[in-house]
Amino acid sequence: MHLQRTLKKEIFCSSIGLHTGRKVNMQINPASADTGIVFVRKDLPNARPIPADFKSVCDTTLATTIGDNGNTVSTIEHLMSAFCGMGLDNAVVEIDSFEVPIMDGSARPFVNMLKKVGTRPQGKFKKMLVIKKPVSVKEGEGSAMLLPSNEFKITYDIDFKNKIIGRQSYSFLFSDKNYEANICCARTFGFLKEVEFLQARGLGLGGSLENAIILDEEKIINKEGLRMPDEFVKHKILDAVGDLFLLGMPIIGHFVAHRSGHRLNNLLLRELMRQEDSWEIISEDHPQQSTQFTACNLPSFTILDAVQI
Numbered sequence: 001m002h003l004q005r006t007l008k009k010e011i012f013c014s015s016i017g018l019h020t021g022r023k024v025n026m027q028i029n030p031a032s033a034d035t036g037i038v039f040v041r042k043d044l045p046n047a048r049p050i051p052a053d054f055k056s057v058c059d060t061t062l063a064t065t066i067g068d069n070g071n072t073v074s075t076i077e078h079l080m081s082a083f084c085g086m087g088l089d090n091a092v093v094e095i096d097s098f099e100v101p102i103m104d105g106s107a108r109p110f111v112n113m114l115k116k117v118g119t120r121p122q123g124k125f126k127k128m129l130v131i132k133k134p135v136s137v138k139e140g141e142g143s144a145m146l147l148p149s150n151e152f153k154i155t156y157d158i159d160f161k162n163k164i165i166g167r168q169s170y171s172f173l174f175s176d177k178n179y180e181a182n183i184c185c186a187r188t189f190g191f192l193k194e195v196e197f198l199q200a201r202g203l204g205l206g207g208s209l210e211n212a213i214i215l216d217e218e219k220i221i222n223k224e225g226l227r228m229p230d231e232f233v234k235h236k237i238l239d240a241v242g243d244l245f246l247l248g249m250p251i252i253g254h255f256v257a258h259r260s261g262h263r264l265n266n267l268l269l270r271e272l273m274r275q276e277d278s279w280e281i282i283s284e285d286h287p288q289q290s291t292q293f294t295a296c297n298l299p300s301f302t303i304l305d306a307v308q309i
Contacts, residue, residue, distance in 0.1 A: 002125055002126050002128075002284050003121040003122060003123070003124065003125060003126065004033045004034070004089040004090060004121070004122040004124050004125070004126050005087050005088055005089055005090070005119040005120065005121055005122060006030045006031055006032075006033075006035075006088065006089065006090040006091060006119065006120060006122060007028065007029070007030040007088070007091060007114070007117055007118075007119055007120075008030070008117055008118040008119060008120050009030065009117050010027055010028065010029050010030070010117075011027065011028040011113045011114070011117055012025075012026070012027050013025075013026050013101065013103075013109070013113060014026070014101065015101030015102060015103045015109075016101065016102060016206040016211075017075075017097055017098075017099040017100075017101060017102065017206050018062075018063070018075055018099060018102040018204060018206045018207055018211070019062070019074070019075075019099055019203055019204060019205060019206060020097065020099065020205055020206060021205035021206035022097070022206070024095060024096065024097040024099060024100070024101040025095065025096045025097075026093065026094065026095045026096075026100065026101055027093075027094045027095075028091050028092070028093050028094075028113075029091065029092040029093075029094065030090070030091065030092075031090040031091050031092050032090065032122070033089075033090060033122040033123060033124040034090070034124060035090040035091075035092070036051060036052065036053075036089070036090060036248050037051070037052035037080065037083060037088075037089075037090070037091055037093065037245075038050065038051055038052065038091075038092050038093065039051075039052060039066065039073040039076070039092075039093045039094075039095065040092060040093065040094045040095075041071060041073065041095065041096075041097075041098070042094050042095065042096045043095075043096040043097060044071060047068075047071040048068055048069075048071065049092070050066050050067065050068050050071060050072075050073055051066075052066060052076065052080060052245075052246055052248075053066070053246055053248060054246040054247055054248075054266055054269040054270065054273075055270075056068065056246075057246065057266045058072060059072070059074070060261070060262035060263045060266060062075075062198075062203070062204070063075040063076070063077060063099075063262065064076055064077045064080075064239075064242070064243055064246075064262045064265075064266070066246075072098055073095065073098060073099070073100065074098055074099040074100070075099045075100045075102065076100050076242070077238075077239050077242035077243055077262065078100070078102075078103070078105075078106065078107045078110065078188075078238065078239075078242060079093070079100050079107070079110050079242070080241075080242035080243070080245045080246065081107045081183075081184070081238050081239065081241040081242030081245070082107040082110035082111045082114060082184065082242075083110075083114075083242075083245060084179075084241050084242065084244075084245035084250070085107065085111060085176060085179035085180065085183065085184055085241060086111060086114045086115070086119065086176055086179075086180075087119065087176055088114060088119055089122075089126060090122065102206055102207075102211045103211065104187065104210065104211055105187035105188040105211035105212045105213070106184060106185050106186055106187045106188070106235070106238065107183075107184040107185075107238055107242075108184045108185040110184075111180055111184045125283045125284045126249065126250060126283065126284075127248075127249045127281050127282070127283045128249055128250045128251070128252055128281070128282055128283070129247060129249055129250070129251050129252065129253075129279050129280070129281050130252040130253065130279060130280050130281070130282055131146045131147060131148050131149065131251065131252065131253030131254070131272075131278065131279055132148060132277070132278055132279055132280060133148065133275070133277060133278040133279075134146070134147050134148070134278070135268065135271055135272045135275050135278045135279075136268070136271075137264055137267045137268045137271050139263070139264060139267070141159075141258075141259050142257075142258060142259040142260050142261065142264050143257065143258045143259070143260065143264070144255070144256070144257045144258075144260040144264040144265060144267075144268045145255070145256050145257075145268070146251070146253045146254065146255055146256075146268065146272060146278075147253060147254040147256060148253060148254070149252065149253050149254035150252070151173065151174070151252065152173075152174035152250060152251055152252060152253065152254075152255075153171065153172065153173050153174065153253075153254045153255070154171070154172045154174065154237050154240060154241070154254075154255045154256075154257075155169070155170075155171045155172075155254065155255070155256045155257070156169065156170055156171075156172075156233055156236050156237050156240065156256075156257050156260075157169045157233070157257065157258045157259070158232060158233050158236055158259060159258075159259055160232075162191065162215060162217065163217075164215050164218075164219065164220060165189075165215070165232050168230050168232055168233035169233065170230055170233045170234060170237060172237055174241075179241070182234065183234055183237055183238050183241070184238065185227055185228075186227065186228070186231045186232075186234035186235035186237070186238050187211070187212060187213050187227065187231065187235060188211070188212050188213070188235055189212060189213035189214070189215065189231075189232055189235060190204075190207065190212055190213075190214060190215075191214070191215050191216070192214055192215065192216045192221060193216070195207055195212075195214060209221060209222050209223075213226065213231065213232075236257075236260070236261075239261075239262065239265075240255060240257060240260070240265055243262055243265035243266060243269075244265060244269065246266070246269065247269055247272075249281070
């Protein structure tokens with residue numbers, strides 16, 4: 001049950017990029033045990049592979065972006081969320097653009113592709129990070145924390161002035177079945193005036209009613225409405241699952257967030273790693289042993305406040 005997993009065979013998909021509005025081709029390949037998730041820019045022949053790692057995050061404007069010396073891959077959170085939700089540990093993701101295709105704005109298309117090709121166990125156990133002491137970060141009205149727990153849980157609270165969203169809370173006990181049934185189909189969302197503002201400046205050119213929930217001050221613009229009444233907070237949970245998976249392993253702990261986002265999610269992982277006495281890493285092949293990361297000065301990175309879309 002806790003063996004590492006990779007794909008049985010390759011996955012191919014194409015969709016537009018959220019920011020460019022242009023077609024993006026992506027291929028997800030099986031990888032050997034302990035590879036983790038690695039992104040490769042096929043449009044940049046000399047670009048080095050970028051590990052999906054919280055230390056590689058270089059920007060959180062509109063999405064989570066990882067990078068290495070100017071070589072970047074953006075909007076990775078929905079794909080990473082699907083990988084975590086379906087228990088996939090090792091894969092090489094090849095794309096011909098700087099952003100992962102947006103698909104329908106949720107993780108459901110990626111989940112469906114993973115289920116179609118299937119995954120296979122590998123000969124090594126997963127590592128899991130167990131939270132031993134509370135760790136928290138706060139910025140403005142937002143906060144995020146990890147608390148000790150016997151399982152991976154998420155409690156998320158959002159509070160928007162927009163009356164259509166308002167305040168929503170949801171608690172989620174993580175499992176692949178719960179993730180697929182309740183979280184993966186929740187779409188990203190944004191406000192019409194902000195989308196127009198971004199597109200006028202050459203950003204979000206691929207954003208549309210096909211891949212996002214769009215709201216004005218009075219209503220949801222999408223004719224089909226919401227997929228579920230609490231789709232907004234569930235999408236924030238979807239994002240958080242992907243952002244936290246940049247730790248490189250499952251977490252055994254309780255993630256509690258209030259008005260958090262990509263920025264705070266990443267800052268929380270960085271703070272967690274600094275507080276070495278707050279966690280331990282376990283593996284079923286050595287259940288009584290823990291492995292500590294080497295303390296280091298984590299690199300600085302640029303993270304800008306942005307609207308959700």
